[in-house]
Amino acid sequence: MPESITRSPNAVDNPYADPAARRALTDGIAAEPGVAKPDPILVVDNIVRKFGGMTAVDVDHLEVQKGIITALIGPNGAGKTTFFNLITGFDRPTSAPTRFKRPENAATWSFEGSELGSTSASNVARAGMVRTFQLTKSLNRMTVMENMMLGAREQSGENLLTCWLRPTWAKEEREAEAKAKELLARFKLLRKKDDYAGSLSGGQRKLLEMARALMTDPTMIMLDEPMAGVNPALTQSLLGHIQSLRDEGTTVLFVEHDMHMVRHISDWVVVMAEGRVIAEGRAEVVMSDPAVIDAYLGAHHDTDLGDETLQEDTVAPQPTSEENPT
Amino acid sequence: MTNVTENATEPDFQDDGLEADHTEIAEERARRQRRALIATAAVVIGFAVMWIVATTMSGTIPSIFASVLRSAIEPQTAAVAIAVIGLNIHFGFTGLLNIGQAGFMLLGAYGFAIAITRDVPLLFAVLIGLAAASAFALLLGLPTLKLRGDYLAIVTISAAEIIRYVGRLSQLTPVTGGSQGLPGSQYRDPFVNLSFFGDGTTTIGPFSYQNTGVNGWWIRFVAWLLVGICCVLVYFLVRSPWGRLLRGIREDEEAMRSLGKNVFAVKMQALVIGGALGALGGIMYVLPSSVQADSMGRTLTFFIWTALLLGGAATIFGPVLGTILFFSVRILIRGITGAVVPPEILNTQQSDQFSWVVVGVILMLLVIFRPQGILGNKRELQFNA
Numbered sequence: 001m002p003e004s005i006t007r008s009p010n011a012v013d014n015p016y017a018d019p020a021a022r023r024a025l026t027d028g029i030a031a032e033p034g035v036a037k038p039d040p041i042l043v044v045d046n047i048v049r050k051f052g053g054m055t056a057v058d059v060d061h062l063e064v065q066k067g068i069i070t071a072l073i074g075p076n077g078a079g080k081t082t083f084f085n086l087i088t089g090f091d092r093p094t095s096a097p098t099r100f101k102r103p104e105n106a107a108t109w110s111f112e113g114s115e116l117g118s119t120s121a122s123n124v125a126r127a128g129m130v131r132t133f134q135l136t137k138s139l140n141r142m143t144v145m146e147n148m149m150l151g152a153r154e155q156s157g158e159n160l161l162t163c164w165l166r167p168t169w170a171k172e173e174r175e176a177e178a179k180a181k182e183l184l185a186r187f188k189l190l191r192k193k194d195d196y197a198g199s200l201s202g203g204q205r206k207l208l209e210m211a212r213a214l215m216t217d218p219t220m221i222m223l224d225e226p227m228a229g230v231n232p233a234l235t236q237s238l239l240g241h242i243q244s245l246r247d248e249g250t251t252v253l254f255v256e257h258d259m260h261m262v263r264h265i266s267d268w269v270v271v272m273a274e275g276r277v278i279a280e281g282r283a284e285v286v287m288s289d290p291a292v293i294d295a296y297l298g299a300h301h302d303t304d305l306g307d308e309t310l311q312e313d314t315v316a317p318q319p320t321s322e323e324n325p326t
Numbered sequence: 327m328t329n330v331t332e333n334a335t336e337p338d339f340q341d342d343g344l345e346a347d348h349t350e351i352a353e354e355r356a357r358r359q360r361r362a363l364i365a366t367a368a369v370v371i372g373f374a375v376m377w378i379v380a381t382t383m384s385g386t387i388p389s390i391f392a393s394v395l396r397s398a399i400e401p402q403t404a405a406v407a408i409a410v411i412g413l414n415i416h417f418g419f420t421g422l423l424n425i426g427q428a429g430f431m432l433l434g435a436y437g438f439a440i441a442i443t444r445d446v447p448l449l450f451a452v453l454i455g456l457a458a459a460s461a462f463a464l465l466l467g468l469p470t471l472k473l474r475g476d477y478l479a480i481v482t483i484s485a486a487e488i489i490r491y492v493g494r495l496s497q498l499t500p501v502t503g504g505s506q507g508l509p510g511s512q513y514r515d516p517f518v519n520l521s522f523f524g525d526g527t528t529t530i531g532p533f534s535y536q537n538t539g540v541n542g543w544w545i546r547f548v549a550w551l552l553v554g555i556c557c558v559l560v561y562f563l564v565r566s567p568w569g570r571l572l573r574g575i576r577e578d579e580e581a582m583r584s585l586g587k588n589v590f591a592v593k594m595q596a597l598v599i600g601g602a603l604g605a606l607g608g609i610m611y612v613l614p615s616s617v618q619a620d621s622m623g624r625t626l627t628f629f630i631w632t633a634l635l636l637g638g639a640a641t642i643f644g645p646v647l648g649t650i651l652f653f654s655v656r657i658l659i660r661g662i663t664g665a666v667v668p669p670e671i672l673n674t675q676q677s678d679q680f681s682w683v684v685v686g687v688i689l690m691l692l693v694i695f696r697p698q699g700i701l702g703n704k705r706e707l708q709f710n711a
């Protein structure tokens with residue numbers, strides 16, 4: 001197979017491209033909240049975020065393994081988006097040390113071994129941890145192509161001193177454009193490339209945002225509900241794309257409510273509820289964990305989450321609570 | 327890599343819809359350019375007709391037309407156009423709400439004029455004016471550019487007023503001339519002496535000015551040359567990836583941060599460049615007249631905003647066209663009102679005030695029926711983020 005152009009320059013031969021290796025890896029990790037990983041890319045400690053009296057996030061310890069796909073799931077309001085905001089620098093933990101005061105259990109979080117406690121959102125992105133937003137942030141009055149081009153890194157044309165000298169950046173621009181076209185084709189947006197992003201549908205904006213994030217060649221990509229509003233056929237191919245990203249060495253952390261998708265592509269699942277990490281493990285392990293089912297569906301329920309039977313009401317000795325609360 | 331992704335890539339490159347869509351977009355673009363061309367042509371033809379009438383006939387109307395044409399090429403019109411080009415970088419491209427552009431102009435004018443009176447060479451005096459405005463931009467930007475957009479608006483409008491009040495202070499009379507201001511004779515000589523236009527008077531059509539003089543062809547030439555240079559500068563800046571950063575910031579700062587862009591630094595660069603252009607405009611504004619703090623206050627800022635919205639924000643020539651129209655249309659309205667309405671109903675002073683009322687109404691109609699201005703792109707205004 002020809003090597004794709006989207007393969008990032010920092011792509012490594014990921015040992016976890018091999019399913020057996022992933023299996024061996026996850027077999028070796030205990031399925032308990034806050035468990036240590038052999039090769040964590042992201043480590044967070046004591047992250048607390050309060051909104052007034054309400055604690056939105058309270059994570060004691062969490063590690064995200066490098067080179068695999070980790071899903072972050074949890075019911076609405078569990079604090080997943082807030083957690084994303086906190087570690088990417090868009091929000092600050094209440095427990096973060098300030099210049100004057102360092103709380104006893106000060107929040108610390110690090111990416112690839114370097115502390116992010118005082119790193120701005122843009123520097124976090126430049127360090128290689130790039131996120132998308134649950135409520136999409138497309139640049140509406142710019143074309144789809146311009147949106148994509150903004151994702152390209154280290155453009156010498158973005159320097160004020162040299163930007164008026166076209167020859168200094170023309171070549172870079174052409175390369176970025178080729179890469180953008182390839183990504184847009186994959187995300188079925190190529191024919192929209194000269195349209196304003198504001199004229200795209202909700203699902204298309206989600207896709208654009210994901211494609212734009214990939215333009216930055218992230219080391220780790222954090223997707224907040226990437227497939228919400230994307231049609232099933234495209235979801236299938238995008239899941240394939242996410243897997244190939246992983247195989248090329250990008251670490252993926254994503255939030256998703258669709259349990260089938262979670263089951264299908266994630267190597268590891270972290271479950272949050274009411275701001276805390278309540279479970280971790282492989283998808284099938286986590287989804288049969290009573291604590292998780294409780295968090296999702298309330299107590300007294302004995303069906304697996306994401307189990308096929310949930311979708312088909314043929315075999316349902318006990319109706320699911322969503323369909324028919326008892 | 328899985329097969330799924332491979333399949334996803336192949337067909338889309340030869341998408342049938344591609345051709346059709348592109349011609350449609352090209353058509354849309356061509357339509358827009360045609361509209362801008364028609365608008366510009368209409369203005370040019372209008373001025374040409376006035377020119378012919380003014381030079382071949384005599385009477386009230388031809389003399390009104392002549393004064394309209396004169397106001398269109400006035401050096402102060404060019405000076406304001408330069409300030410509008412600066413504001414366009416702030417608001418049109420970056421989305422920064424600067425409601426104190428006249429403050430930048432005033433600071434530039436003070437810096438320049440005071441430096442000349444202290445025997446600083448002309449070029450350095452200009453640089454001092456620009457540096458003063460740049461420092462002012464830095465000072466205002468540092469605390470506000472990390473906050474929401476409204477803060478910059480509040481700070482610029484009050485800071486511009488502060489500059490004006492400080493300039494008027496009687497204690498500062500030895501430096502700024504206090505409320506009397508600095509008369510042009512104190513600082514204009516080095517500029518006038520630079521002229522290679524020689525002495526005498528040249529008449530072209532309805533225009534008859536001294537070749538050099540205090541307010542003659544020389545300053546008109548330099549002022550409009552500068553307008554041209556600024557347009558070229560802005561063209562190169564905004565067509566580059568740096569310009570793309572500006573528009574990205576205008577659309578959504580957080581998205582730009584998530585892509586690793588240093589939003590604060592880029593906003594600061596835009597604020598400084600636009601402010602420095604404001605200062606350049608300020609210097610040109612005072613060269614044919616005097617530095618008067620009160621002539622560069624909120625009213626001038628309002629003119630600058632009106633001219634920008636009239637011509638079309640986020641365009642290259644919109645600011646220039648908007649400024650020329652703003653000043654010349656008002657003279658036209660004033661002249662016609664004076665000629666048509668008997669002095670018992672509206673005297674000269676009242677017809678001047680009436681012309682401002684009409685300008686205000688035109689601005690309202692413009693915002694309602696053509697919010698993108700004359701040259702602006704309607705599609706760019708359609709999606710309110």
Ligand SMILES: Nc1ncnc2c1ncn2[C@@H]1O[C@H](COP(=O)(O)OP(=O)(O)OP(=O)(O)O)[C@@H](O)[C@H]1O
Pocket residue numbers: 051056074075076077078079080081082083134
């Ligand atoms: N800016 C804010 N001000 C006040 N409360 C907030 C704010 N942002 C989030 N919250 C609260 O924090 C909690 C967690 O919100 P968050 O958006 O992180 O949930 P989530 O897990 O992403 O949910 P969903 O799956 O619905 O997206 C919610 O109860 C929410 O009301």
Ligand SMILES: [Mg+2]
Pocket residue numbers: 080081082134224
């Ligand atoms: Mg969320």
